[in-house]
Amino acid sequence: MQTNLVIVESPKKAKTLEKFLGSDYKVMSSKGHIRDLKKKDFGIDLDNLTPEYEIPEDQTERVKQLQESAAQAQEVWLASDEDREGEAISWHLAQVLGLDIATTKRIVFHEITKTAILEAIEHPRTIDINLVNAQQARRVLDRIVGFKLSPVLWKKIKPSLSAGRVQSVSVRLIVEREREIEAFQSESSFKVTAIFKVDDNGQVSDLHAELSQRFKTRDEAEQFLKAISNKEFCICDITKKPTKKFPAPPFTTSTLQQEAARKLGFTVSQTMMIAQRLYESGLITYMRTDSVNLSSLCINACNKDIKENFGEQYAKVRSYHTNSKGAQEAHEAIRPTYIDKHEISGNMQDKRLYNLIWKRTVASQMADAEAEKTTIRINISGEEMEFVATGEIITFDGFLHLYRESGDNDTENENDGENGKLPNVTEGQMLNMSEATAAQRFTQPPLRYTEASLVKKMEELGIGRPSTYAPTISTIQQREYVEKGNKAGVKRNYITLRLKDGRIRETNKSEIVGTEKAKLIPTDIGTVVNDFLMQYFPEIMDYNFTANVEKDFDDIAEGNTEWQNVIRQFYKGFDPLIKKTMNDRSEHKVGERVLGNDPVSGKLVSVKIGRFGPVVQVGEASDSDKPRFAQLNKDQSLQTLTLEEALELFKLPRTLGMYENDVITVGTGRFGPYILHENKYTSIPKEIDPMEITIEKAIELINLKRQTEQQKHLKAFEEEPELEIRNGRYGAYLFYKDKNYKLPKSAGDPLKLTAQQCLDIINEQASKQANKRSKK
DNA sequence: CAGTGAGCGAGCTTCCGCTTGACTT
Numbered sequence: 001m002q003t004n005l006v007i008v009e010s011p012k013k014a015k016t017l018e019k020f021l022g023s024d025y026k027v028m029s030s031k032g033h034i035r036d037l038k039k040k041d042f043g044i045d046l047d048n049l050t051p052e053y054e055i056p057e058d059q060t061e062r063v064k065q066l067q068e069s070a071a072q073a074q075e076v077w078l079a080s081d082e083d084r085e086g087e088a089i090s091w092h093l094a095q096v097l098g099l100d101i102a103t104t105k106r107i108v109f110h111e112i113t114k115t116a117i118l119e120a121i122e123h124p125r126t127i128d129i130n131l132v133n134a135q136q137a138r139r140v141l142d143r144i145v146g147f148k149l150s151p152v153l154w155k156k157i158k159p160s161l162s163a164g165r166v167q168s169v170s171v172r173l174i175v176e177r178e179r180e181i182e183a184f185q186s187e188s189s190f191k192v193t194a195i196f197k198v199d200d201n202g203q204v205s206d207l208h209a210e211l212s213q214r215f216k217t218r219d220e221a222e223q224f225l226k227a228i229s230n231k232e233f234c235i236c237d238i239t240k241k242p243t244k245k246f247p248a249p250p251f252t253t254s255t256l257q258q259e260a261a262r263k264l265g266f267t268v269s270q271t272m273m274i275a276q277r278l279y280e281s282g283l284i285t286y287m288r289t290d291s292v293n294l295s296s297l298c299i300n301a302c303n304k305d306i307k308e309n310f311g312e313q314y315a316k317v318r319s320y321h322t323n324s325k326g327a328q329e330a331h332e333a334i335r336p337t338y339i340d341k342h343e344i345s346g347n348m349q350d351k352r353l354y355n356l357i358w359k360r361t362v363a364s365q366m367a368d369a370e371a372e373k374t375t376i377r378i379n380i381s382g383e384e385m386e387f388v389a390t391g392e393i394i395t396f397d398g399f400l401h402l403y404r405e406s407g408d409n410d411t412e413n414e415n416d417g418e419n420g421k422l423p424n425v426t427e428g429q430m431l432n433m434s435e436a437t438a439a440q441r442f443t444q445p446p447l448r449y450t451e452a453s454l455v456k457k458m459e460e461l462g463i464g465r466p467s468t469y470a471p472t473i474s475t476i477q478q479r480e481y482v483e484k485g486n487k488a489g490v491k492r493n494y495i496t497l498r499l500k501d502g503r504i505r506e507t508n509k510s511e512i513v514g515t516e517k518a519k520l521i522p523t524d525i526g527t528v529v530n531d532f533l534m535q536y537f538p539e540i541m542d543y544n545f546t547a548n549v550e551k552d553f554d555d556i557a558e559g560n561t562e563w564q565n566v567i568r569q570f571y572k573g574f575d576p577l578i579k580k581t582m583n584d585r586s587e588h589k590v591g592e593r594v595l596g597n598d599p600v601s602g603k604l605v606s607v608k609i610g611r612f613g614p615v616v617q618v619g620e621a622s623d624s625d626k627p628r629f630a631q632l633n634k635d636q637s638l639q640t641l642t643l644e645e646a647l648e649l650f651k652l653p654r655t656l657g658m659y660e661n662d663v664i665t666v667g668t669g670r671f672g673p674y675i676l677h678e679n680k681y682t683s684i685p686k687e688i689d690p691m692e693i694t695i696e697k698a699i700e701l702i703n704l705k706r707q708t709e710q711q712k713h714l715k716a717f718e719e720e721p722e723l724e725i726r727n728g729r730y731g732a733y734l735f736y737k738d739k740n741y742k743l744p745k746s747a748g749d750p751l752k753l754t755a756q757q758c759l760d761i762i763n764e765q766a767s768k769q770a771n772k773r774s775k776k
Numbered sequence: 777c778a779g780t781g782a783g784c785g786a787g788c789t790t791c792c793g794c795t796t797g798a799c800t801t
Contacts, residue, residue, distance in 0.1 A: 009794065009795065010794095010795065010796085011795085011796075029795085030794085030795080031794085031795045031796060031797090032793080032794035032795030032796080033793070033794050033795075034794095036793090036794095037791090058796095058797075059795095080794090081794085083794095084793095085793055085794050086794080088793095088794090089794070089795095135793090138792080138793085139791095139792075139793080141791095141792095142791050142792045142793085143790095143791055143792080144791085145791065145792095146790055146791020146792075147790055147791060148790095148791095149790085149791085150789075150790035150791075151789085151790075153790090154788095154789065154790085159788075159789060160788075160789045160790080161789085161790080162789085162790050162791075163790080163791080164790080164791045164792070165791075165792075166791085166792065167791085167792090276796085280796095288794090288795090464792085464793095465792080465793065465794090467792095467793060467794060467795080468792065468793060468794095471792090471793090472792085610783095610784060611783090611784035612782085612783075612784070615783095615784090629783070629784080630783095631782090631783080667781080668781095674780095674781065676781085681779095681780080681781055683779090683780090683781095726778080727778090733778055735778095737801085740778055740779090742778085763801095
C-alpha cells in the first residue's frame, strides 16, 4: 500500500527515488513550476501587489494527476529542489493540492544517493514562506520590468521587441564590446629575440631568448641591433623555481558549456541537449547546476579509480567551493553517475561530452602537476638591457596526465619558444649569438563574445541562471538584437629586422589579423534598443542591477523585509520613468540619424529603424507627397551609412531596356541584386555591380539561366507526376511535391532509378526531418 | 547549400525560471 506521496521536480529523479524508497512510497514529479503569473494579462494586481496565478495549459493534466494521488495518500512529502524556485514550487503544490502550509512535510537533498534520501526523510521541515516570498518578489519584478518595458519599445522603436532584466544587459555586453573594438587603436612595438648557439653535452643546440624591453619605433630597434652586433653575451643568472598547477573544479552548467564549446565546438544549446540525454539515460547527474560539489560517494570512487589506473601518487582528495555570485547549489556538480564507467555507447556527440565530463571530474580529484620553471638572464656587455630565456619542464604531470582546461584565447600553436626544455648552461658562461630579430608586434583589440564566453561573463555578473543561459542566448538572437557571424580579418603589414653575420636585413611581411568565427555581433536594432534603454532606464541596464535586487531578495528570504515593500519601492521609481518615456513626444524617432539633403529634391535624407528593420527615408511624413523608403543592404549599418550610400540605394530598381518584347529591370532584394524579365528573376553574381551592368550582360545572364533551367529536369515519371529527378548545383537531386531531397551516393546512376526507389529515399529522409523539426 | 525576390491600414507582440514536450507529411 502506497501511503506516502513524494513530489520532486524532474521525472527522471522521481524514477530513481522510487527505487530507493521502497513500496510505501509513490514518487511523482511536477516537471518544474505548476503555476505561474497569468500568461495573457499583466498578471499582477498593482494596487495591492497581489500576483495572479494560473496553471499553464500544458500542466493541467499533470496537476490533475497530482491532485488525485495526493487525495489518496496519507502523507505528502514535498521534495522539490532546495533553492528559491524549488521552495516556491513546493508552496504552489501545497496550495493547489490543498495541503496545510504549516504542517506539510518538506524535504531536501543535494545528491541522489540512498543515504542522502533516507537522511532527508528522517529530518523533514516545513515550507519556508520567507524563501517563497523571495521567489514571488523575483518573479513579480521580472514581470514588471519585462511587460512594462517591452511596450515602450513597441511604441518607440518597432513592434514585437522585448526587454528584460537579463536579456537587455546581455545585449549591452555585446554592444559595448563592439564599440571597444571600433574605438581600439592598435599600437605597435618591436620585440627583439635572439638565438644563441650552445654546446649542450657535445651537441650544438639553440637557446632562444627575448629582450627584457620592447622598442617603440623601427629606428630604435635598428640602432639596438647595430649596437649588439659586436657585443659579448654572458649568462649572469640562472634561477630555477618549482611551480604547481591545480586541476579545475568539476563542471557546473556554465563551465560545461564553455569547455564543450572550446574543446568540442558545441553550441551552448547543443551541449544542453546532449547533457539532457545523458542525464535521462542515467549516465550523469543533473545538468542544470551552479554547484561544484561532489558527493563523498563520487570522491571515493574517483580515488579508487585513479589509484588503480594511474597509481597512488596521482590521487588527491579535494573538495571545491563555489565563488560565483548568487549560486544556490541545490544540486551536485555535473559528473558521471558511475565513475567506473569510463566509456559509454551511443552516438559520437554523446560519447565525446560524456568523456569530457568524466575526465574533468576525475582530474579534479588528482594530484597537482609539478613543474620547474627556469629563467636564464643573459647580460649584454655595456648595456642595461638583458636577454631572458624561460623554460618550463613538467616534473610530475599529476592531473595533466588526464585533462587540461582550455582558455578562451587559446590558439593552435602558441608555443612561442617560451615553453619547453632549455639546453644545459652554467652561470658565467659566455654565449655566441647566431642571430637576433626585431619583429613588429601590435596590441590586439578585445575579442568579440562567443556564446560560451558570454555565458561566462553573465555568470560572473550573476545574471541569469543555469536553466536560462542557453534560452537567453537564443532569445537575443531571435529578436535580432545580436547575430552570430564571422568577421573577416584585415591584412596588416609588419616589419622584421634580422641581424645575422653582422648585417641587418629588413623585410616587410603581411599577416591577416582579427579573423573571428561564430562570434556575437550586435545588429542595428540591438544597438538602437540598447542605446535607448541606456538613456532612459540606466538603473535596469546597470550591470549591478541584478546583484542589488538579489540583496533585497536575500533580506526577504531572511524574513527581514516584506516582499511587497521591495517591489513597491522599485515600482515607485520605475513607473514614472515608463510614463514619462511613453509620453515623451520628441521630434525624432529613436535611433534616427539625419544624413543630409537629397541634391535633386532638396528633401531630408535620414536613416532609422522601420517596421521591417533599418531603412533610408527621403522626405518627411508631413510632406505633401509621401516619403520614399529603401531598405539597407545586409552589409550596411545605420551608424556608418553615408549620404552617398543612402542615395545609391534609391537608384534601384532601374530599367535597362527591352528584350523579347519585355523590359529588363535591375533591382535588389532579400538575396542581393537581381534582373527581372518576363516575371523571372535572375541573380546578378557578386563580381558584377548592379549599377554598372549593361543590357548585353543582362541578356547573357538571362539566357544562361534559361539554359540551366532546361538542364534541370533530368527525368520525370508518368505514374508519379509530382516526382522528378532534377539537376542542380551539386548534381542530381529529387523533387517531390514542391520539396527537394538529397540523393544518397548509394543510389547509383540517378537516371536508372525507378519511381518507387525515389519515393523510398524521400520517405526515409522525411522521417529524419520530422525528428529534427520536432526537437525545435 | 540544390532557389529564393516584399514595401510601414485590423491584429499582436513582451519577462525569468523551473521542467520536458513529439501538429504525421
